[in-house]
Amino acid sequence: MKKMLTLSALAWATLAPSAMAAEEVNVYSYRQPFLVEPMFNEFTKETGIKVNVKFAKKGLAEKLAQEGEYSPADVILTVDISRLSELTDKGLVQSVDSDVLEKNIPAQYQDENNEWFALTTRTRSVYSSRERVGKLGDDFTYDDLAKPEFKGKICTRSGKHPYNVSLVSSMIAHQGEAATKKWLEGVKANLARKPQGNDRAQVKAIKEGLCDVSLGNSYYLGKMYNDKEQKAWADAVYINFPDQKTTGTHVNISGMAMAKYSPNKDNALKLMEFLSGDKAQSMYAEVNYEYPVKNGVKRSALVASWGEFKADTISLDEIADHHSSAIKLLDEVKFDL
Known part of the structure; x- marks a missing residue:
């Protein structure tokens, strides 16, 4: 029996690192790969959390509704307030309580019930x-x-x-x-x-x-x-x-929300907070010529040349x-x- 317990402990010790390495977060995205993948790679580098992405041009709300509680989606990325509102109106997302998001994103650019948050403005x-x-x-x-x-x-x-x-x-x-x-x-x-x-x-x-x-x-x-x-x-x-x-x-926005049935809620929150931070906001600004939503993050040189408004x-x-x-x-x- 003692030998069996030792073997079991050894087996668990061997498996544990693999389980930790398998941490992941699943994203459904209307945003294009060239824009978000560099940020996801940086997030994985910093946290060890793998980001799995499904890209789409339309139909994400329908897909989430169809999948229901069995949906693998953790975070949804989309553009335009109408598409974010569609997610909340259909009950496909959940409220997120985060001091980091509250600090990084101005109140004007987040849902009054904390069900969506802006990432960039245009x-x-x-x-x-x-x-x-x-x-x-x-x-x-x-x-x-x-x-x-x-x-x-x-x-x-x-x-x-x-x-x-x-x-x-x-x-x-x-x-x-x-x-x-x-x-x-x-x-x-x-x-x-x-x-x-x-x-x-x-x-x-x-x-x-x-x-x-x-x-x-x-x-x-x-x-x-x-x-x-x-x-x-x-x-x-x-x-x-x-x-x-x-x-x-x-002004309109691109934004994010946490899926209602997120199976990796802690990792989803970590990703959302990362995307609202200085590094990801700067990457957004440089790659897609959008205005960072976080105050204090520099615009790209080209965007800055258009002047203040x-x-x-x-x-x-x-x-x-x-x-x-x-x-x-x-x-x-x-x-x-």
């Missing part, structure tokens, strides 16, 4: 032709896009894309539905073509003379500058930050509350038709 900017329009001044507002002077000069992607829906939602939060509907009608009347393509395609259209101004997320300018073909598009425009003398430029301080939770109304208004004015 503006919904207006790009203008350097040749035909020039830099738009500090007096320029989103409202100005509905003025007659922009007749036939605006390009945009689908109004019902989440980035535009969030902008329309913020307009509703500030001005109400009636004023926002009138604004949408004015913008639609000023479109140079039917909404189509992505944000970069609109800048290309400006370069080609199809339109003079477009709506687009700020980080796309950085991406275009680092693409051999698209650099010429970026060189053809200025980036502008509307509403500098009023409410401030509309006043950001809208409205709660993202409040913006999310108006998403269904925004889609209703876009349908009513037949924005994409």
